[in-house]
Amino acid sequence: MHVFKPTAVALKEKLELFPGSAVSPAVVKLTFALPDPASSLHSLGFDLGLGDFVRFRFPGTRARAYSPTSHPSEVGSFTIVIRVYPGGAVSPKLAALNLSDTAEVTGPLPVPWLTRKRYHGVKHIAAVAFGVGITALVSLLRSELLSDTTETITVLWCLRKKDEQAIGSDLDDYSADKRVMFEYVFSRETDGKRADAELISTTFGHLNAKETAVVCVGAKASERECYLWFTSLGYKQRLLKMGIRFGGRTKSPLWTSIPK
Numbered sequence: 001m002h003v004f005k006p007t008a009v010a011l012k013e014k015l016e017l018f019p020g021s022a023v024s025p026a027v028v029k030l031t032f033a034l035p036d037p038a039s040s041l042h043s044l045g046f047d048l049g050l051g052d053f054v055r056f057r058f059p060g061t062r063a064r065a066y067s068p069t070s071h072p073s074e075v076g077s078f079t080i081v082i083r084v085y086p087g088g089a090v091s092p093k094l095a096a097l098n099l100s101d102t103a104e105v106t107g108p109l110p111v112p113w114l115t116r117k118r119y120h121g122v123k124h125i126a127a128v129a130f131g132v133g134i135t136a137l138v139s140l141l142r143s144e145l146l147s148d149t150t151e152t153i154t155v156l157w158c159l160r161k162k163d164e165q166a167i168g169s170d171l172d173d174y175s176a177d178k179r180v181m182f183e184y185v186f187s188r189e190t191d192g193k194r195a196d197a198e199l200i201s202t203t204f205g206h207l208n209a210k211e212t213a214v215v216c217v218g219a220k221a222s223e224r225e226c227y228l229w230f231t232s233l234g235y236k237q238r239l240l241k242m243g244i245r246f247g248g249r250t251k252s253p254l255w256t257s258i259p260k
């Protein structure tokens with residue numbers, strides 16, 4: 001893979017994490033070989049702890065963004081987890097790839113001179129993931145757990161049905177880490193609940209808003225609405241903010257944890 005240049009990468013492994021159901025499309029995990037087997041996303045300049053992502057396209061399609069879930073130091077390959085939207089331009093094509101087939105990828109994005117800035121010094125992280133948006137949290141949580149200022153991370157994962165938890169079956173397991181607490185809400189179960197300001201208040205009410213940074217990941221509209229709920233409850237700090245780079249790019253705890 002060449003930094004910023006469209007590069008063909010070959011599919012190396014494919015695993016179905018969720019077969020799909022009447023209410024939710026399937027989710028697959030795809031691992032691609034990097035053209036230089038000695039390279040890694042880290043060596044290519046991806047700071048996944050700042051939310052850097054890749055963009056895939058096929059001939060005639062638009063490019064779509066995906067958040068790698070593999071560790072950035074993994075040598076020779078990287079992994080994405082995708083929801084396969086029937087009728088979608090890119091996700092069905094990615095899911096239909098056979099081993100050794102190629103797809104065109106670019107990255108790292110956002111470009112480093114339009115970087116995301118990490119909020120420093122907070123003690124607690126309040127995170128909300130909608131559906132497959134959990135992929136964007138994988139590297140962020142990995143990174144924040146390496147920060148010596150992070151005391152707790154509370155995650156609310158919003159799904160339609162309980163069986164969708166299988167999406168997370170191959171992602172990092174935080175069950176042994178006392179700093180991390182996961183809560184779930186299922187909108188299409190019989191007692192179905194949706195995320196709203198009240199649920200946000202209940203789930204994150206134990207945190208001091210002044211010491212907490214917030215991150216919401218999912219479809220744009222859900223993210224926007226969720227940040228508004230947090231703001232109305234007095235949470236002002238976002239974990240990551242877009243900004244223009246002045247001087248050196250501040251690296252994430254995940255980046256600095258990887259030996260040179």
Ligand SMILES: Cc1cc2nc3c(=O)[nH]c(=O)nc-3n(C[C@H](O)[C@H](O)[C@H](O)COP(=O)(O)OP(=O)(O)OC[C@H]3O[C@@H](n4cnc5c(N)ncnc54)[C@H](O)[C@@H]3O)c2cc1C
Nearest residue numbers: 064065066067081082083085087088089090091132135219
């Ligand atoms: C920074 C970033 C990181 C992302 N990371 C991931 C990731 O790791 N894994 C992943 O699966 N996706 C991720 N996405 C979303 C991804 O970029 C595409 O939007 C998604 O794969 C749909 O693209 P498509 O071309 O298949 O469908 P499109 O052609 O864009 O859409 C076709 C139809 O699919 C349906 N659809 C599309 N998106 C959604 C949605 N979010 N919710 C409900 N229905 C929808 C709609 O009916 C839509 O009309 C990320 C997006 C961003 C911005």
